[in-house]
Amino acid sequence: MKFAILLAALCGVAVAQFGTDNCNQAQFLACNSKLGDFWRTDTTTAWKDLATLDRITQSLIVSSYTIDSWINVCNGFSAFYGCLGQAQIRNCLGTVGLVGSGLDLNTAYAYQGFIADWDFKCGVGFWTMYERKVLTTCVESTYVNYQKETAAALTSYQTAITQDPANACKYAQTLMNAWQNTYMKGPCRTVNPAQAGWIGCQSAREYSNAQFRHCKHTTTCASPSSVDAVTRVNAETGKTEYETLPFYEIVNDKAVISQAASWISE
Known part of the structure; x- marks a missing residue:
């Protein structure tokens, strides 16, 4: 009951901050169809059932775990976001838009976590592992083959924040430590466990x-000094900004950015 009351309050804040549900559902469905075409898979229920979207991304990372698989996933998301445009990204994938599409608030927050995770995987995380082919292989292998371990940690986190949301940051750190441990002790343990753990x-x-x-x-995560944040605070406006995904292509067997990332505010 305590969590339900808290979520109701958060939903009220979200409505007050972002207004009513302004998602253009026709455009969203059209863009989702294009995403399915890009990935060559059925994405009809991808934004209704998070487990389906998660399974799709896993299925697209194929053995022998080269960077091409990761690029395919990232470019799919990038094309999807490009189709939506900044306004509809906020309207459809923000809290209010997701709830307006029929999701409960807990699921809407889970989607936002999933999206943020893949924003990292396709941004700073991508370039971190791309620098070393062996790191790419072991990170992708961990992502696909250690789902049981990462999912168990995520389930524990979700249960904990539901029962005790006031200590969410403590449980978030526990989740971070668990995923770090999984990536350090999996296939990357003999390659670069510290980097993989990060x-x-x-x-x-x-x-x-x-x-x-x-x-x-x-x-906190112990991160390389050369890694930039996925989010930043604009010194002039004081607003938190989020880095959108770049679009990659392979040129002479190397990944290059064909469309640069950009920053958008809340």
Whole structure:
């Protein structure tokens, strides 16, 4: 009951902040159809059932775990977001839009965590593992073959924040530590466990930060000094900005950005 009351309050804040549901459903469905065409799979229920979308991304990362599989997933999301445009990304994939599409609030927050995680995987996380082919292979293998471990940690996190939302940041850090441990001790243990562990930890951090934004001030991952944040605060406006996904293509067997990332505000 305590959590239900809290979520109702959060929903009220979301409505007050972003207004009513202004998602253009016809455009959203058309863009989702294009996403299915891009990935060559059925995405009809991808935005109604998160488990379906999760299974789709897993199925697209194929052995022998080369960067091409990851690029395919990222370019699909990038094409989908490009089709929607910034306004409809906010309207359809924001809290109010997701709830307006028929999802309960908990599921809407889970989608936002999933989206934030893949924003990281296709941004800073992509370039971190792309620099070393062996790291790419082991990270992709961990993502696909250690779903049982990462899913168990995620389930524990979701149960904990439901029962005790006031301590969400503590449970977020526990999730981050669990994913870091999985990525360090899986296939990457003999390659670059520290770097792989950071990727796992930061994935969980972006996931949980999307749900509890205040936690970004307390949760931490040991990250390379050369890695930039996926979010930033605009010094002039004071608003938090989010980095959109770049679009990649393979040129002479190398991944290059054909369309640069950009920053959008809340």
